[in-house]
Amino acid sequence: MPxxxxxxxxxxxxxxxxxxxxxxxxxxxxxxxxxxxxxKNCYKKVKKQVRFEHMVQRASVFGAxxxxxxW
Numbered sequence: 007m008p009x010x011x012x013x014x015x016x017x018x019x020x021x022x023x024x025x026x027x028x029x030x031x032x033x034x035x036x037x038x039x040x041x042x043x044x045x046k047n048c049y050k051k052v053k054k055q056v057r058f059e060h061m062v063q064r065a066s067v068f069g070a071x072x073x074x075x076x077w
Contacts, residue, residue, distance in 0.1 A: 010035055012046050024048050 010017055012035035020033045026048035037049040039056050040063075
């Protein structure tokens, strides 16, 4: 049985796959954001992209008005 790349312990359910590299890892070891699971290394790589996706989601919910302006 393969080991988790994050904690190096044997994999046991529940197991998730990294959305970027496809590695299987424990659910507790994975990072979950915007409906996708990432391993620790891939999350570091896509962190900037995820931050911008969060900004787009917030803008769509709260509107794209400039802060401090009264309309």
